[in-house]
Amino acid sequence: MYIHAIILILSSVILGFSTPAWSLPQFDIQFGSVLFPEKGHEVHHQEEQPITYDCRACHINPTGGGMRNAHGRQFSIERLPITEKTDATEKAAGSAQLNEYLSIGTDIRFAYLRTEDEATSRFEDSFFPMQADLYIAFSPTDYLTFYYQDGVEASGSRETFVLFQNLPYNSHIKAGRFTPPYGLKLDDHTTYIREKLGFGADDSFGQDSGLEVGFGGHRLFGNAAIFNGGPFGGPGSADDNNDKGFSATGGWKSSSFWLAGSFYNNENELEAKTYAGGYAAFHFWRLNLLGEWDHFEVDHLIASTENTGSLYFGEIGISLLKGVNAMVRYERCEDDDGSTCIDDDTLDRLTFGFYLYPSPFTEFIIQYRKNSEDTEIDNDRFLAMLHLFY
Numbered sequence: 592m593y594i595h596a597i598i599l600i601l602s603s604v605i606l607g608f609s610t611p612a613w614s615l616p617q618f619d620i621q622f623g624s625v626l627f628p629e630k631g632h633e634v635h636h637q638e639e640q641p642i643t644y645d646c647r648a649c650h651i652n653p654t655g656g657g658m659r660n661a662h663g664r665q666f667s668i669e670r671l672p673i674t675e676k677t678d679a680t681e682k683a684a685g686s687a688q689l690n691e692y693l694s695i696g697t698d699i700r701f702a703y704l705r706t707e708d709e710a711t712s713r714f715e716d717s718f719f720p721m722q723a724d725l726y727i728a729f730s731p732t733d734y735l736t737f738y739y740q741d742g743v744e745a746s747g748s749r750e751t752f753v754l755f756q757n758l759p760y761n762s763h764i765k766a767g768r769f770t771p772p773y774g775l776k777l778d779d780h781t782t783y784i785r786e787k788l789g790f791g792a793d794d795s796f797g798q799d800s801g802l803e804v805g806f807g808g809h810r811l812f813g814n815a816a817i818f819n820g821g822p823f824g825g826p827g828s829a830d831d832n833n834d835k836g837f838s839a840t841g842g843w844k845s846s847s848f849w850l851a852g853s854f855y856n857n858e859n860e861l862e863a864k865t866y867a868g869g870y871a872a873f874h875f876w877r878l879n880l881l882g883e884w885d886h887f888e889v890d891h892l893i894a895s896t897e898n899t900g901s902l903y904f905g906e907i908g909i910s911l912l913k914g915v916n917a918m919v920r921y922e923r924c925e926d927d928d929g930s931t932c933i934d935d936d937t938l939d940r941l942t943f944g945f946y947l948y949p950s951p952f953t954e955f956i957i958q959y960r961k962n963s964e965d966t967e968i969d970n971d972r973f974l975a976m977l978h979l980f981y
């Protein structure tokens with residue numbers, strides 16, 4: 592069994608491609624009160640860890656995304672799917688923990704994308720594997736984890752780091768290659784709040800090499816990182832100057848309300864980028880509300896031009912029944928000279944979608960996105976995606 596896992600890992604390392612998975616803040620806010628109640632002791636959080644409403648409740652990476660921890664796996668068989676948990680799925684979830692020290696995980700996303708004729712997307716009518724990643728985590732002690740991600744698709748972006756964890760105040764130190772902490776960190780890399788800020792697929796999801804520190808308390812959380820920030824940044828890039836990129840995010844999360852802020856600064860010989868923003872989430876009844884606002888300033892140093900603008904994101908999700916969610920999402924990008932916002936001729940977006948969890952470890956997404964421009968063109972988009980995760 593272990594030999595098979597190692598062979599699989601080695602072969603994916605040799606293939607040398609990968610893409611990161613991202614966290615789902617929707618889950619945090621939707622299920623916060625169920626999984627992490629304010630009072631009393633509950634369920635499946637690891638006993639040695641304090642209850643936190645933050646990404647690290649379910650992911651090994653404290654800033655979210657990628658491999659799930661034991662609690663995340665338990666959540667994905669118990670709370671998420673339409674079907675009830677069985678002994679078989681419990682056993683399957685548990686088998687991710689290969690032994691006391693070694694655990695594995697995976698994300699596979701297979702998508703179908705269709706766009707209207709006037710869209711600039713090359714995925715006009717395409718099936719494609721968006722992601723096929725394998726994770727491995729080796730934790731020789733409670734305080735140390737070696738984290739590896741590799742797979743096919745989206746070459747050049749893999750999170751790989753050493754993590755010192757369970758430090759005082761549930762804090763951590765991370766050293767390696769990772770996506771710097773900023774904003775809601777949605778799983779959808781095409782949202783403006785990711786794509787327009789350099790956390791999209793064209794920018795290797797913003798990954799860079801550096802150091803991060805953070806903590807996840809019962810309600811307060813914070814994460815900060817320094818990274819190379821080179822003009823040709825991205826995974827594995829070296830730094831040819833003395834400037835370092837910096838980002839941080841932090842705030843307050845309870846089981847039904849979040850309020851947090853983010854900051855990002857990165858200067859190199861080509862450009863200087865500064866972002867600041869806030870995000871919030873709210874849960875009541877069957878509804879989840881998520882919102883993020885970001886202000887950005889990009890100085891193009893060679894051309895001596897400057898562009899400032901704002902990004903707006905709002906989402907309302909509703910849990911129709913267990914394992915069946917619907918959402919509507921509004922996005923807007925506006926800036927001074929159009930160099931950030933209008934490169935794809937899109938200013939406003941409205942996205943409608945259904946998120947189904949028919950069985951454990953399975954997600955099925957269908958989405959329709961209406962793109963609106965000052966000069967209207969036919970560029971709406973339809974997405975269907977099967978996502979298997981473990």
Ligand SMILES: [Ca+2]
Nearest residue numbers: 819820821834
């Ligand atoms: Ca630098």
Ligand SMILES: [Ca+2]
Nearest residue numbers: 962963968970
């Ligand atoms: Ca349009």
